[in-house]
Amino acid sequence: MVHSDDSAMYIGLIGKYITKNIENILSKIGYSDGLLVESILTTFKSDGFHSAPIGIKRLSNTLFSKIFKDTDTYVNLMKKPYAVANLLDDIELFYITTFDELPMDEYDEVIYKTGIKPLRNADLIIELYLEEYSDFKEYIEARFKIIGLIIRRLRPCYYTRCKHAVLESLIHSTRIPIFKEVNRIEFEKLMMLINHYSQLVNRICPEDPYKRIMRAIIEKLNSNY
Ligand SMILES: Cc1cc2nc3c(=O)[nH]c(=O)nc-3n(C[C@H](O)[C@H](O)[C@H](O)COP(=O)(O)O)c2cc1C
Known part of the structure:
Protein backbone atom coordinates (compact mmCIF):
# COMPACT_ATOMS: atom_id res chain seq x y z
CA MET A 1 0.00 0.00 0.00
CA VAL A 2 1.25 3.47 -0.84
CA HIS A 3 0.95 6.04 1.92
CA SER A 4 0.62 9.72 1.23
CA ASP A 5 -0.63 12.65 3.24
CA ASP A 6 -3.10 15.18 1.91
CA SER A 7 -0.31 17.46 0.64
CA ALA A 8 -0.70 15.35 -2.50
CA MET A 9 -4.02 17.07 -3.15
CA TYR A 10 -2.13 20.34 -3.54
CA ILE A 11 -0.44 18.94 -6.61
CA GLY A 12 -3.52 20.20 -8.47
CA LEU A 13 -2.53 23.73 -7.43
CA ILE A 14 1.01 23.54 -8.78
CA GLY A 15 1.77 26.43 -11.10
CA LYS A 16 -1.47 28.29 -10.31
CA TYR A 17 -1.55 31.80 -8.87
CA ILE A 18 -3.18 31.33 -5.46
CA THR A 19 -4.90 34.19 -3.66
CA LYS A 20 -7.48 32.34 -1.55
CA ASN A 21 -7.22 29.99 1.42
CA ILE A 22 -3.56 31.00 1.74
CA GLU A 23 -3.17 30.23 5.47
CA ASN A 24 -4.47 26.73 5.09
CA ILE A 25 -2.38 25.98 2.02
CA LEU A 26 0.84 27.30 3.59
CA SER A 27 0.27 25.10 6.65
CA LYS A 28 -0.45 22.05 4.54
CA ILE A 29 2.75 22.40 2.55
CA GLY A 30 4.81 22.77 5.74
CA TYR A 31 5.17 26.53 6.20
CA SER A 32 3.49 26.40 9.61
CA ASP A 33 2.16 29.35 11.56
CA GLY A 34 5.04 30.82 13.61
CA LEU A 35 7.78 29.23 11.50
CA LEU A 36 10.73 31.32 10.30
CA VAL A 37 12.09 30.15 6.96
CA GLU A 38 15.13 31.38 5.08
CA SER A 39 14.09 32.90 1.76
CA ILE A 40 15.87 34.65 -1.03
CA LEU A 41 13.99 37.92 -1.15
CA THR A 42 13.88 39.82 -4.43
CA THR A 43 13.21 43.55 -4.52
CA PHE A 44 13.24 46.24 -7.19
CA LYS A 45 16.45 48.16 -7.70
CA SER A 46 16.87 51.10 -10.07
CA ASP A 47 17.94 49.00 -13.07
CA GLY A 48 16.30 45.63 -12.37
CA PHE A 49 16.07 43.27 -9.43
CA HIS A 50 18.11 42.56 -6.33
CA SER A 51 18.08 39.30 -4.36
CA ALA A 52 19.40 38.59 -0.86
CA PRO A 53 18.84 35.92 1.78
CA ILE A 54 16.28 37.17 4.31
CA GLY A 55 14.46 35.22 7.02
CA ILE A 56 10.66 35.45 6.94
CA LYS A 57 8.42 34.44 9.81
CA ARG A 58 4.83 33.49 9.17
CA LEU A 59 2.16 34.69 11.60
CA SER A 60 -1.30 33.71 10.29
CA ASN A 61 -1.63 35.26 6.85
CA THR A 62 1.20 37.76 7.30
CA LEU A 63 4.98 37.50 6.97
CA PHE A 64 7.46 39.36 9.18
CA SER A 65 11.14 40.11 8.56
CA LYS A 66 13.86 41.86 10.47
CA ILE A 67 15.75 43.79 7.82
CA PHE A 68 18.99 45.55 8.67
CA LYS A 69 19.32 49.11 7.46
CA ASP A 70 22.79 48.51 6.04
CA THR A 71 21.36 46.20 3.34
CA ASP A 72 20.39 47.04 -0.23
CA THR A 73 17.14 45.19 0.44
CA TYR A 74 16.18 47.82 3.01
CA VAL A 75 17.05 50.70 0.66
CA ASN A 76 15.06 49.09 -2.17
CA LEU A 77 11.99 48.45 -0.02
CA MET A 78 11.92 52.05 1.14
CA LYS A 79 11.69 53.09 -2.52
CA LYS A 80 9.24 50.43 -3.75
CA PRO A 81 7.33 48.40 -1.15
CA TYR A 82 7.08 45.13 -3.10
CA ALA A 83 9.05 41.91 -2.80
CA VAL A 84 9.04 38.29 -3.86
CA ALA A 85 10.07 35.65 -1.34
CA ASN A 86 11.64 32.70 -3.13
CA LEU A 87 11.64 29.50 -1.06
CA LEU A 88 14.08 27.03 -2.45
CA ASP A 89 16.52 24.28 -1.64
CA ASP A 90 19.67 25.60 -3.30
CA ILE A 91 22.61 26.43 -1.05
CA GLU A 92 24.57 27.69 -4.06
CA LEU A 93 22.02 30.49 -4.64
CA PHE A 94 22.15 31.40 -0.95
CA TYR A 95 25.91 31.65 -1.24
CA ILE A 96 25.85 33.81 -4.40
CA THR A 97 23.16 36.18 -3.13
CA THR A 98 24.96 36.68 0.20
CA PHE A 99 28.00 38.15 -1.50
CA ASP A 100 27.08 39.08 -5.08
CA GLU A 101 24.40 40.20 -7.47
CA LEU A 102 22.54 37.26 -8.99
CA PRO A 103 22.97 36.91 -12.79
CA MET A 104 19.78 37.70 -14.73
CA ASP A 105 19.62 34.16 -16.14
CA GLU A 106 18.78 32.92 -12.64
CA TYR A 107 15.49 34.83 -12.89
CA ASP A 108 12.40 33.47 -14.56
CA GLU A 109 10.79 35.04 -17.60
CA VAL A 110 7.29 35.17 -16.06
CA ILE A 111 6.09 38.13 -14.05
CA TYR A 112 3.09 38.00 -11.73
CA LYS A 113 1.31 40.83 -9.86
CA THR A 114 4.27 42.58 -8.21
CA GLY A 115 6.19 42.96 -11.46
CA ILE A 116 9.19 41.21 -9.88
CA LYS A 117 10.63 38.19 -11.66
CA PRO A 118 10.83 35.15 -9.39
CA LEU A 119 13.89 32.90 -9.34
CA ARG A 120 13.88 30.04 -11.83
CA ASN A 121 14.74 27.55 -9.13
CA ALA A 122 12.12 28.61 -6.55
CA ASP A 123 9.86 25.84 -5.23
CA LEU A 124 7.46 28.31 -3.64
CA ILE A 125 7.04 31.94 -4.67
CA ILE A 126 5.31 34.39 -2.33
CA GLU A 127 4.45 37.83 -3.66
CA LEU A 128 4.53 40.48 -0.95
CA TYR A 129 3.55 44.05 -0.23
CA LEU A 130 5.28 45.90 2.62
CA GLU A 131 2.23 47.01 4.56
CA GLU A 132 3.98 48.63 7.51
CA TYR A 133 7.15 48.46 9.57
CA SER A 134 8.47 49.29 13.02
CA ASP A 135 11.59 51.40 12.95
CA PHE A 136 14.50 50.46 15.22
CA LYS A 137 17.98 51.95 15.31
CA GLU A 138 19.74 49.36 13.15
CA TYR A 139 16.87 47.50 11.52
CA ILE A 140 13.20 47.54 10.68
CA GLU A 141 10.62 44.92 11.51
CA ALA A 142 8.67 44.63 8.29
CA ARG A 143 5.12 43.36 8.05
CA PHE A 144 4.32 41.98 4.61
CA LYS A 145 0.86 41.28 3.24
CA ILE A 146 0.75 38.19 1.05
CA ILE A 147 -0.57 39.18 -2.38
CA GLY A 148 -0.45 35.68 -3.78
CA LEU A 149 1.61 32.54 -4.02
CA ILE A 150 2.67 29.99 -6.58
CA ILE A 151 3.68 26.46 -5.66
CA ARG A 152 6.15 25.40 -8.31
CA ARG A 153 7.26 22.05 -6.98
CA LEU A 154 6.50 19.64 -4.17
CA ARG A 155 9.38 17.32 -3.46
CA PRO A 156 10.56 15.04 -0.72
CA CYS A 157 12.07 16.79 2.30
CA TYR A 158 15.07 15.53 4.18
CA TYR A 159 17.56 16.74 6.75
CA THR A 160 21.25 17.14 6.07
C1 LIG B 1 20.47 32.45 5.43
C2 LIG B 1 20.61 33.94 5.62
C3 LIG B 1 19.58 34.64 6.21
C4 LIG B 1 19.67 36.02 6.38
N1 LIG B 1 18.62 36.70 6.95
C5 LIG B 1 18.67 38.05 7.05
C6 LIG B 1 17.56 38.77 7.59
O1 LIG B 1 16.54 38.21 7.99
N2 LIG B 1 17.66 40.13 7.64
C7 LIG B 1 18.77 40.80 7.19
O2 LIG B 1 18.78 42.04 7.23
N3 LIG B 1 19.85 40.13 6.70
C8 LIG B 1 19.82 38.78 6.61
N4 LIG B 1 20.88 38.10 6.10
C9 LIG B 1 22.06 38.86 5.67
C10 LIG B 1 21.87 39.45 4.29
O3 LIG B 1 21.36 38.54 3.36
C11 LIG B 1 23.26 39.89 3.84
O4 LIG B 1 23.72 40.87 4.72
C12 LIG B 1 23.25 40.41 2.45
O5 LIG B 1 24.54 40.36 1.91
C13 LIG B 1 22.88 41.88 2.47
O6 LIG B 1 21.76 42.07 1.82
P1 LIG B 1 21.78 43.09 0.59
O7 LIG B 1 22.34 42.30 -0.57
O8 LIG B 1 20.34 43.45 0.46
O9 LIG B 1 22.66 44.26 0.96
C14 LIG B 1 20.83 36.71 5.95
C15 LIG B 1 21.88 36.00 5.36
C16 LIG B 1 21.79 34.62 5.21
C17 LIG B 1 22.91 33.87 4.57
Missing part, protein backbone atom coordinates in the same frame (compact mmCIF):
# COMPACT_ATOMS: atom_id res chain seq x y z
CA ARG A 161 23.79 18.56 8.46
CA CYS A 162 25.73 19.84 5.44
CA LYS A 163 23.07 22.35 4.39
CA HIS A 164 22.55 23.50 7.95
CA ALA A 165 26.29 23.97 8.58
CA VAL A 166 26.88 25.95 5.37
CA LEU A 167 23.76 28.09 5.85
CA GLU A 168 24.71 28.95 9.45
CA SER A 169 28.22 29.83 8.31
CA LEU A 170 26.83 32.09 5.59
CA ILE A 171 24.61 33.96 8.05
CA HIS A 172 27.47 34.39 10.52
CA SER A 173 29.78 35.57 7.74
CA THR A 174 27.42 38.50 7.05
CA ARG A 175 27.72 39.78 10.65
CA ILE A 176 31.43 39.12 11.18
CA PRO A 177 32.79 42.26 9.43
CA ILE A 178 30.60 44.45 11.67
CA PHE A 179 31.36 42.60 14.90
CA LYS A 180 35.06 42.70 14.07
CA GLU A 181 34.83 46.47 14.41
CA VAL A 182 32.40 46.85 17.29
CA ASN A 183 32.20 43.65 19.35
CA ARG A 184 35.33 41.54 19.65
CA ILE A 185 33.70 38.84 21.82
CA GLU A 186 30.86 38.26 19.38
CA PHE A 187 33.34 38.30 16.49
CA GLU A 188 35.44 35.56 18.09
CA LYS A 189 32.37 33.51 18.93
CA LEU A 190 31.13 33.57 15.33
CA MET A 191 34.60 32.76 13.96
CA MET A 192 34.76 29.79 16.33
CA LEU A 193 31.36 28.57 15.12
CA ILE A 194 32.37 28.85 11.47
CA ASN A 195 35.51 26.91 12.26
CA HIS A 196 33.41 24.24 13.92
CA TYR A 197 31.02 24.02 10.94
CA SER A 198 33.95 23.92 8.56
CA GLN A 199 35.41 20.90 10.36
CA LEU A 200 32.00 19.21 10.26
CA VAL A 201 31.63 19.87 6.52
CA ASN A 202 35.13 18.55 5.87
CA ARG A 203 34.32 15.39 7.75
CA ILE A 204 30.89 14.45 6.41
CA CYS A 205 30.00 16.45 3.29
CA PRO A 206 30.84 16.04 -0.39
CA GLU A 207 33.14 18.48 -2.14
CA ASP A 208 30.42 19.91 -4.34
CA PRO A 209 28.83 22.21 -3.32
CA TYR A 210 29.43 22.09 0.44
CA LYS A 211 33.22 21.93 0.93
CA ARG A 212 33.73 24.29 -2.01
CA ILE A 213 31.33 26.91 -0.55
CA MET A 214 32.76 26.55 2.98
CA ARG A 215 36.27 27.19 1.61
CA ALA A 216 35.02 30.24 -0.30
CA ILE A 217 33.35 31.67 2.83
CA ILE A 218 36.55 31.27 4.85
CA GLU A 219 38.66 32.78 2.06
CA LYS A 220 36.33 35.79 1.93
CA LEU A 221 36.55 36.25 5.69
CA ASN A 222 40.34 35.98 5.61
CA SER A 223 40.53 38.59 2.88
CA ASN A 224 38.15 40.85 4.81
CA TYR A 225 35.66 40.97 1.94
